[in-house]
Structure formats: C-alpha cells, structure tokens
Amino acid sequence: MDLTTSLNFSLSITGPICVVLILGIVLKRLGLLPDSFTEAAAKLVFQVTLPALLFLSIVRTDLDAMPSPWLIAYGLAGTLIGFLVLELLAARFIGDRRLRGIFVQGSFRGNMGIIGLAYVQNAYGQAGLGGAAFFVGAVTVLYNILAVITLTRSLGGDPGLKPIIKGIIKNPLILAILAALPFTIFGVQMPQLVLTTGSYFANLTLPLALLCTGASLSLKALRGGAALTGYATLARLCAIPFLLTLGGWFIGFTPLELGILFLVSSTPTAAASYVMTRAMGGDSVLAANIIATTTLGSLVSTSLGAALMNYLGLMG
Template sequence: MVAPIFILVFIGALLKRTRVVDESFINTASRLVFMLCLPILVFFSISQTDIKAVFNPATLAFSGISVTLTFLALTGWSRWKNYPPEDHGAFVQGGFRSNYGIIGLAMSHNLFGQSGLGQASVVLALVIPLFNILSIVALSSSQNGAQQWRHTALHILKNPLIIATLLALPCSAMGWSPPEVISQTGHALGSMTLPLALLTIGASLNLKDLRSSSHLTLHASAAKLIWMPLVFTPLAWAAGFDGEAVAILFIMLGCPTAAASFVMAKSMGANAKMAASIILVTTLGSVISLSSGIYLLRLWGLI
C-alpha cells in the first residue's frame, strides 16, 4: 500500500529526466496543488467526516508534544554544537518539519481509506500551524527585526490549508452537505491532489544535490526519518493508542521534510542550499524508512 506512493514520485523524476515536464510545469503544478487542489481535498475530507468519531484529543496532544520536543532537542543540540545562525535554522527546521500534507495524507488514505484520510486531516489541521510557528522560531536566528516575523505570520494566516480547515470544521459539526454539483466538482479536484503532488515532488528532485550534502544535512535527515519515529512511535503504543492511531502518528513523524521548508529558509536568510539537500535526502530515504516501518507495524499486528 506504500509502494504506489513512491512509484509516483519516481515517475515524476523520470518525466523530468526525459524532459516530458519542465520547471515551468513543476512550478505551476505545485502552485495548483497548494492553492486549490489540496485545500479542497482537506476541506471535503474534514467536512464530510464525523469529527466526533475521529476527533481524538489524545492523538492531537501526542502529535503536538512529539513535534515540539523534537524541535527543542534539535535546538539544544544545535546550540551546544554552536552551529552558525544560518545553518541553525535550516538544520532545526529540516529535522522536525514533515511533508504530512502530501505524503502523510496519501499513506493514511492508502492504508485506512476514507477513515484514515479523515483522521489524518484532523491531525494536519494541528500540525500545519505548529510546523510554521516553530519554523519561524528556528529561522529567526538567521535574520533580525520584527517585520519578518509579522510578514511570515501573515502568510500562516493566509495559508490555504489553514483556511480550508477553519471552514470545514463547522461544516462537519453541523452535518452540512454541499449541493451534488459542488460535491462532485470538489471531489474531482481533490482526486487530482495526491497523484499530481507526488509527481511534482519526484520531478523536483535533483540528485546532483546529494554530492553537496553536509554532515548537518545527514544529521537532520536522521532526526527526521529515524529518531522521531523510533522514539515516539513506541511511546504512542505504550500509551495505549490503537493500531490506526499509532500508524497515523508514525507516518506524521516519519514523513520526509516539507518542501515549504526551503521557501521559508530562503525568505528568512537561512542556509537554503542545506534546506534543499535535507528535502532531497529525506524524500529518498523515506522510501526505505516508511516502508520498513509500516511493514514492522503490520508484522507486530499493530495495523
């Protein structure tokens, strides 16, 4: 159930290598996914899900705590090692920020169907603002002045995924269903999201960047793909979460670093080259780490 996701990623890389798609297509498709398709998918996933049935405060709390503790641990490590300010922000952000909106939703849907997509969307509603806020804190060491903070905070409030979530929650609570024509149109657009997003992720990969990967890139990638899921997934199981919740938490923790981390690192004066390398290494590495983790969870009878 995990393989089709990464097959689409590699198809995207092949399409770029054979010049079937170019940078213009990648930029346009990425913007289409972020501005329209993904918000519509999230909106319909949440609005047509019984929030009372999938809303689990414990899962949300565990998600927030695990991400925050990872952020604090990476920050402490970076300060102890005295990394330069521009490296500090890229390292910390790359080590905790997940591409959960794409890879996570796709895996949750493949594993658990509409129920998994609904639960993952609720978790996404929490982690999107959390990722952005903690990223601002990490990257703020790379620049000065409150103006950049206000600018980035405004972008968070204008984030289409956050807006879609805020609109969807009351619709779900009231049991509102859109007219059939709107529903069909929305589902058609939403169904484009994951295949198109995965193809653009693959097409965006530049294997030449692997040559310039530094030890900081590898350390951040290890934190993202290995330490986060290895530390917190067993804790979630020990805390009594059911198999589906454990799997969704594992996916959230072990997803590769979000592509948005490069944009934020560049805009706030951090080491954008390192940010791009972390995205590449974690995307390729997650093929093994996520597949192996899901296999082990199934082997142990957790899912």
C-alpha cells in the same frame, strides 16, 4: 501476523508513491514536466486541490469514528518538544550559527500535507484521511511558527508576530479545515454537485503533487554538508517517528491512531523549508540536500516501520 503479509502491507503504502516519484523524475528528463509547469502546479496544489481534499475529507468523516482529540494535542506537544531538543543540540554541536536553523527546520518539519496524507490514504482509505486532516492542519500551523522562529534566530532578522499571524490566517489549508468544520459538526449535507466537482480537484492532489515532487528532486545538489544532511535525515526519518510512536503506545492510543501518528511523522522534510531558507539568505544547498535524502530515505524507513508495526498489530 505473517511477516510476508506485513511487508506486502507496507509496500502497498509506499510502493505507489515511489512509482509516481520516479515517474516525476523520468518525465522531467523527457521534458514533459518543465520547471515552469512544476512551479505552477505546486501553487495549484497548495492553493486549490489540497484544500479541496482536506475539506471533502473532513466533510465526509463521521465524528464518532474520528481519532481522539488527544492525538492532535500529543502531536503538537511532541513537535514542540522535538523542536526544543533539536535547538539545544544545534546550539551545542553546530559551530556555524547560520546552519543551525536550517538543520533544525529540516529535522522537524515533515511533508505531512502531501506525502503524509498519501501514506494515510494508501493505508486506511477515506476513514483514516479524515482523521489525519485535523492532525495535519493543527501541526502545520505549529510548523510554520517554529520554522520562522528557528530561521530568524539562526539567520538574523525580525519578522515580528504580525506576519506570522497573517500567514496562518491566510493559509489555504487552515481555511479549508475551518470551512469544513460546521458541515461535520452540525451534519449539514453538501449538494451532490459541490461534492462531485470538489472531488475532481481533490483527486488531482496526490498524483500531481507527487509528480512535481519527483520532478523537483535534484541529486546533483547533493554536495557539501554531508554530515549535517545525514544527522538531519536520521532525526527526521528515524528518531522523531520512533519516539513519537513509542510515546503514543505508552499513552495507549488505538492501533489506528498509532498508524496515523507513525505515517505522518515519518514523512520527508517539507519542500517549503527550501523556499524559506533561500528567501532568508541561508544555505539553500543544505536545505535541498536534506529534502532529497529524506524524500528518498522515507520510502525505505516508512516501509520497514510500517511492516514492523503491522507485524506487531500496532497499525489497526
């Protein structure tokens, strides 16, 4: 495939996201996206519009066209292995114990629910979004468990197993996916009124979430911890997506599956990592640094990676 065509393809994935993120920054400076609005909108996305998007994506997906369930199993295994490797590296090379969990979480915990789904939607439309929804839901559960484990080991405390299980059971994204499964498996048709109303909420998700992400970015927070921030950024944006995609290619996943795997694994660090770090009394500045650098860096690394994969015919 022509290199120019591949570059245009990659820009069609990341370009709109970059524009909306920049708009979020500009609107914040103009006073149109105050902190109170951003905080309320983020809750609306997580509790209402994103679950609606995942629910409708799965309901509208043909199971015969779904990516292999082995892709989800591979994503879970790859995430767990990556987490264990990062834990070993942090214990070996990071002297300050309290920084280890923040580094590990910032490296493995990607923002798949917002930016990952946006990447997939721009690349494959509805067909890819339904398959990615299952992947995102499964890996999100593992993300939450591993994040609690690494921060607890690093910062101290013992939350116990019960709060983790309770948090997973009450997670709106997981509930939306589970609610959609019977409709997809048994072919139950949803009333058009429900589909249309749900679409109104679902269509709000990505633009609203990306605007809030842009408004929440603070380059002023980039101070101190430059080395750890750099290492976490390289792990999040380069090492993890490269190794996961390479492993998937060796296993023999289809180009569509490889594309989904690459796009959801090349996402920046999830904003929830900052919230958890701050709540547990960790270095929230380091957490914010990692989120900011990976969010901006992901636009470049994903564009280049998508262009290369498309040029090689590995993205379907």
